[in-house]
Amino acid sequence: MKFSYNWLQLFFQKKLPNPEKLADLLMMHTLEVEDLIKKSDDWILDIDVLPDRMPDCSSHIGIAREISAILGYKFKAPEYKFSEEKKIKTADILKIEIKSKDLCQRYCARIIDNVKVAPSPKWLKQKIESCGVQSINNIVDAANYIMLETGQPLHAFDYEKLFGKKEKKEIIVRKAKRGEKITTLEDKKYTLDKDNLVIADAKYPIAIAGIKGGKKAEIKKNTKRIILESANFNGVSIYRTSKKLKLQTDASMRFSANIDPNLAREAIDKVAGLIKEIAGGDIKSGVLDFYPKKTFPNIIKIDLNYLRSLLGIKISKDKVVKIFKDLGFEIQRESEAVLILKIPTFRRDICIPEDLIEEVGRIFGYENIPSTFSILQKALPPKNLDLLWVKKIRTLMKGLGFTETYNYSFISDNEGDFFKKLNKKLKLTELGNPISSNTKYLRFSLICNLLKAVTLNQKRFKDVRFFEIGNIFKEKEKRFFAGIIAGKTEFYELKGLLESFFEELGMVDVFYGHTKEKNIFWEKGKSAEIETGNKKIGFLGEVSKKILGFYNIKIPVFAFEINFKTLLDLIEGEHEYKKPSVYPETIRDISVVVPENVLAGEIIQKIYSTGGEIIRNVEVFDIYQEDINQKEKNKSLSFHIIYQSEKKTLSSKEVDKVQKNIIKNLEKNPQWKVRQ
């Protein structure tokens, strides 16, 4: 919000500090001055007025009041004296009816006759333009001027343009009827609804209350009799209407923050006086002032010991009292430790003792609050186990050559449609107000965006290895861990990396099995379920060509995805250390011919379970694909079976016996044949 330095100076007899210093003071005690621009002989301060200070700081008087409290300078708001015409009363020619009393707490109206609508005097034009408000004519400009000065939005209507009896027009403040239309001063048409407040004449709306005036009763060059409106509207209603119609104005901004209803009366007199000065005219006697439910000052009790304890400073009662007085708060009662204050209604943000403590803190200056470490050092808290493992996993993956990435939590509508076609049961969480079609759904897997990462990098890098730990969104939000390798690589490379990974985590029984459920990412037959302790923790596989095509990826991609929580539940804290045996080992080789789709893992399992404790290791050393022209496709797998006992040296006989058992068990399956 823009404020003029010269205008602020008008409120003070004493010379204000230079604009930079003033901006600095305001920033350190009140609000941030985002920009300071020189404009001919004036300086414009662009102040970021936050929602809690909008009611009082959206005006030059409000900022001047702040400056007065910070510097201790006396300030005086300008006065606008005028005299009323005694012959006709406002009440004789205008009737106000407030139908929506809960949405309009106060409505003041005045009438000025015989005004000369013309361009504004230079000083007025300059003042409002420096604050970013366009000059229209002297009536409208005067209303805007007083708004910028006091914070009270004002409006003027052309009396003659109102529909109704010639001698006594009426203004009705009511909710719009559904479908009621209005054309605003900017020639824009709006269709209104039942929860939009309007200012209306006997028939039609003449303004969207508190937001924008209608073209119908616009002040034009030939306007002679004007109605001045100075009112107070319910903030929530104005906020909602403004959002719904996508129409935000200087007026709506202020009303949305619930301004002080006691401003309305002052402001209407000020604007009347100003208009008479620059446009002439006769002010009809009396103000129509509808204000049944008055707003009274808050009375707040503040305990000074609590104040000192919250701020952590030993501030004297005198200092505190001075700060409150400089801010315009009245001390009703005071004792050694307690003050009772009456808060003027222009400070709508002061409601509880903590609000008063903030006033003292900021005027005193936060820079004057020290930072000595008076809290005792506590015992170190328990570590967050989840994050400890996240950290460990990151380090492991880095060691295995993976680059960690952070992708977006969203996928596009195209991706959503594509994956829903691949899996009709896929349910996606949709955003209600996405920024673009790129962020329509929440990601159901980390792999989608990891694939996008491959698309991006494939041109410049021939090998890509990424991992990500992040939340995915299916029926529930879950933390997952996924990775991909792409380029000159193969399935077994990824599997090898995962095997190293699990070993490092001390997980010894990780089993890779056929994927039982339909998983949409993988090339048929080229994926595995990762299981441990009888629980499925994730998948790995080759990403299907169809998906690579969708993402425009020209190199092979292998990926894995693991449920982080399930993984954590199964990680053993430490390696199980197995003492090496002092007794010699014996190696026996064995070859088995099996159908093509039999997994090596199955055979190995059988060997282990038959041989028991004395089998230390089983390793595959050869895979031989039989003649491809044969009808039944078979393959021959050769294993080293390493026998070793922890208790003694095994005799040939003992080993032979077990070996025979193994062969027997393997051949229990009619399709399997052992070769010697």
Add this chain to the structure above:
Amino acid sequence: MDLKKQIKSEIEKALSLKELEQLRIKYLAKKGKINQLFKEIGSLSQAERKKKGQEINKLKEETEKFFKEKKVQIEKKISFKEDRFIDISLPGKKLQRGHIHPLSQVLEKCEDIFERMGFSVVEGPEIENECYNFDALNFPKDHPARDIQDTLWLKEKRRLMRTHTSPVQVRYMEKNNPPLRIVVPGRVFRNEATDVSHEVQFYQLEGLMIEKETSVVDFRAVIQNFFNEFFGRKVDVRMRPGFFPFTEPSFEIDIRGENGKWLECAGAGMVHPNVLKNAKLNPKDWQGFAFGFGIDRLSMIKYNIDDIRLFYSSDIRFLNQF
């Protein structure tokens, strides 16, 4: 036999171990030519078989000898080449290095610093409901205060992508009795157009400390200590008035960068009594402060990065620098 001559000449011609191996398979493997010869003599008479068999065995032995000799010859040549000279200035065979994301590194560092000050690290969900994200934190309904954080809503009613990590404070206070000290790192979301300093998602770290008695002075100490440890030097920190619905008084925290300019870095304040009440705590018994800062922003200051979007770009050229 002609076969012997043929074998010898082919072996002589072999230049590499690979070629030699192929020849070995051709002649000496199970299905090789020499074994074929054994099969062929099966139809002869016993005497003939014995004679031929001996011949073939001799051929086999000689062939094996040729192979051995040639292998040694080739290996000598290779080692000779290798023994002579190596160019030590050529790059070594590098193992592919992995990288941890800069935001991870900064988050871990921040968590460490706060843990040493006695703060526990706590996490919460990314999808929140309106109640925890706004209402419990004292944001008035239908009020411009909610506009400060443009919200991404789910299609489902009243559910949203959390706009800050503050809701976790309320969740934690509901389940844990004070005194307490926690920091909450996490991803947050805003309905904002992206540009060099704005993203639809970014990371925050919130802190909360509730005690019987604790003040702005304690807060200043915590935040000063944090920045000093994070940047590894004494950092100029300044505090000025701000506004958050969930704290009163509220502050904005700036730090002075290396170029001398003040940078807005964090928001903070004393926890608003309504927030304590909403978390079922009695404001008469407990008071405390809360603070929050953007991890992305902090990382950009630390690493001199000028575009927040780089953090989510998955661009290897960027990530490989960390």
